[in-house]
Amino acid sequence: MISINIKINGKKISKEIPDNILLSEFLRDNLSLTGTHVGCDTSQCGTCVVHLNGNSVKSCTTFVADCDGAEVTTIEGIANNGKMHPMQEAFKKHHGLQCGFCTPGMVMSAVDLLKKNKNPSEQEIRDWLEGNICRCTGYQGIVAAVKDAASKM
Amino acid sequence: MKSFNFKSAANTKEATKLASGRATFLAGGMSLIPAMKLRLAAYSDLINIKKIKGLSGIKVSSKSLKIGATTTHAEVAASKEVGKSIPSLSMLADGIGDPQVRNRGTIGGSIANNDPAADYPSACLALNATIHTNKRKISSDKFFKGMFETDLKKGELIEAVEFEIPEKSAYAKYPNPASRYAIVGVNVAKYKNETRVSVTGAASCVFRSKELESALSSNFSVSAIDKVNISDKNLNEDIHASAEYRAHLIKVMAKKAVSSC
Numbered sequence: 001m002i003s004i005n006i007k008i009n010g011k012k013i014s015k016e017i018p019d020n021i022l023l024s025e026f027l028r029d030n031l032s033l034t035g036t037h038v039g040c041d042t043s044q045c046g047t048c049v050v051h052l053n054g055n056s057v058k059s060c061t062t063f064v065a066d067c068d069g070a071e072v073t074t075i076e077g078i079a080n081n082g083k084m085h086p087m088q089e090a091f092k093k094h095h096g097l098q099c100g101f102c103t104p105g106m107v108m109s110a111v112d113l114l115k116k117n118k119n120p121s122e123q124e125i126r127d128w129l130e131g132n133i134c135r136c137t138g139y140q141g142i143v144a145a146v147k148d149a150a151s152k153m
Numbered sequence: 154m155k156s157f158n159f160k161s162a163a164n165t166k167e168a169t170k171l172a173s174g175r176a177t178f179l180a181g182g183m184s185l186i187p188a189m190k191l192r193l194a195a196y197s198d199l200i201n202i203k204k205i206k207g208l209s210g211i212k213v214s215s216k217s218l219k220i221g222a223t224t225t226h227a228e229v230a231a232s233k234e235v236g237k238s239i240p241s242l243s244m245l246a247d248g249i250g251d252p253q254v255r256n257r258g259t260i261g262g263s264i265a266n267n268d269p270a271a272d273y274p275s276a277c278l279a280l281n282a283t284i285h286t287n288k289r290k291i292s293s294d295k296f297f298k299g300m301f302e303t304d305l306k307k308g309e310l311i312e313a314v315e316f317e318i319p320e321k322s323a324y325a326k327y328p329n330p331a332s333r334y335a336i337v338g339v340n341v342a343k344y345k346n347e348t349r350v351s352v353t354g355a356a357s358c359v360f361r362s363k364e365l366e367s368a369l370s371s372n373f374s375v376s377a378i379d380k381v382n383i384s385d386k387n388l389n390e391d392i393h394a395s396a397e398y399r400a401h402l403i404k405v406m407a408k409k410a411v412s413s414c
């Protein structure tokens with residue numbers, strides 16, 4: 001067991017945890033933050049993407065022990081007082097989702113993109129979303145949503 | 154996943170001390186954690202080296218570019234110093250995995266792992282890199298020993314990778330469409346007295362192509378590659394590409410690299 005201090009969606013948490021548990025497991029099983037999904041569990045599909053100290057990472061390939069002192073933001077942490085984040089609004093408006101399984105990772109990844117590149121081209125959006133797999137939409141609605149959100153953020 | 158003890162080292166001395174028995178160092182973990190999940194690897198202890206001060210960062214001098222072991226691929230890709238001194242290295246870093254892998258994965262981790270299809274080992278060989286460890290300096294020509302095998306000894310920790318700045322260089326990769334690992338990647342670096350060419354993804358370990366080097370050292374042009382004969386002996390063969398196709402791709406990627414130099 002190892003003791004960690006971590007800030008998740010603005011809330012400070014101090015806990016004793018097993019050394020080998022993953023951030024994705026901790027979020028879902030210990031904190032019931034089930035918005036972060038686990039798809040492949042092999043760092044390929046991207047539905048587990050969260051922000052770690054401001055950068056998007058795959059929470060299924062990150063140990064919680066490695067996040068001591070870190071700030072984590074999950075999909076539950078981006079809405080503001082019940083008002084959806086502009087990226088979430090854009091996904092809704094452009095049908096950037098169908099089944100919704102990949103959506104939390106897509107949104108978190110896309111928010112990170114717009115932090116680093118305020119006005120990405122279509123190709124840059126597609127390249128950035130390389131690590132997020134969607135089996136429903138064919139990506140068109142997702143790309144349109146990211147473009148639209150870029151114009152509003 | 155099998156259980157292990159997670160420990161963070163404050164400095165390299167402590168890291169070496171902790172790395173006894175079946176312990177290993179943990180940097181970004183982008184290869185290590187998947188390998189542990191698949192039970193291809195198991196350790197008694199993981200020694201986190203990301204909190205060690207001085208292991209991360211980029212320094213440029215007139216002759217060389219030195220990158221700290223725990224510098225992430227995203228940091229290398231975004232660095233203005235790297236973009237100015239060795240632009241092919243920025244491009245290489247920007248093409249590793251996906252953005253989330255680049256946000257976590259490190260240069261030291263990549264070369265210590267020495268995956269046969271990884272990108273950084275090819276840069277080390279082409280750009281005549283010196284690997285600085287806590288014990289010694291190792292020439293890249295002696296560092297990469299075989300598949301997932303390096304010259305690092307037990308408890309030896311990479312501190313930085315120092316690249317010799319070339320006149321010009323380029324990296325051309327034919328990526329696996331799913332993983333973005335190189336099916337074949339060719340790294341070309343032109344220096345005053347020689348041209349160095351390395352190949353990744355094609356064999357069980359990254360290697361220098363003597364044939365391409367001698368052709369390009371005497372005539373640095375795309376047409377010089379036409380006359381080179383690349384044997385498919387000892388090249389990889391899998392569902393993605395036959396050995397013959399990889400041999401063909403080596404020349405195609407070499408031409409692409411030279412023309413974009």
